[in-house]
Amino acid sequence: MERQVTLTNGAGLHARPASVFVAEANKFSSDVFVEADGKRVNAKSILGLLTLGLPQGTTITIITEGSDAEQALNTLSNLVETGFGE
Numbered sequence: 001m002e003r004q005v006t007l008t009n010g011a012g013l014h015a016r017p018a019s020v021f022v023a024e025a026n027k028f029s030s031d032v033f034v035e036a037d038g039k040r041v042n043a044k045s046i047l048g049l050l051t052l053g054l055p056q057g058t059t060i061t062i063i064t065e066g067s068d069a070e071q072a073l074n075t076l077s078n079l080v081e082t083g084f085g086e
Contacts, residue, residue, distance in 0.1 A: 001073045002063040009083035012055040015046075017084035022046045024079055030066025032076065043076070 007013055025032040025043045032043040036058055041048030064072045
């Protein structure tokens, strides 16, 4: 499953929102990936997410594969759409 969402928080996917995203992703047994600018990284890895260097306004694709993929996709999409609570 996959869904495109746009980073709305002011600083984009910097350390704090990346750590929140990784913590949420790790609650699911499904594999979770983030794709942007032609690069795909494991979204359960903080280093992977930070290497993307994604600023505000970037559209990312969240990809989930596994038994709880739909729930993971909905939770993580909502997290991004609400600006990581910032």
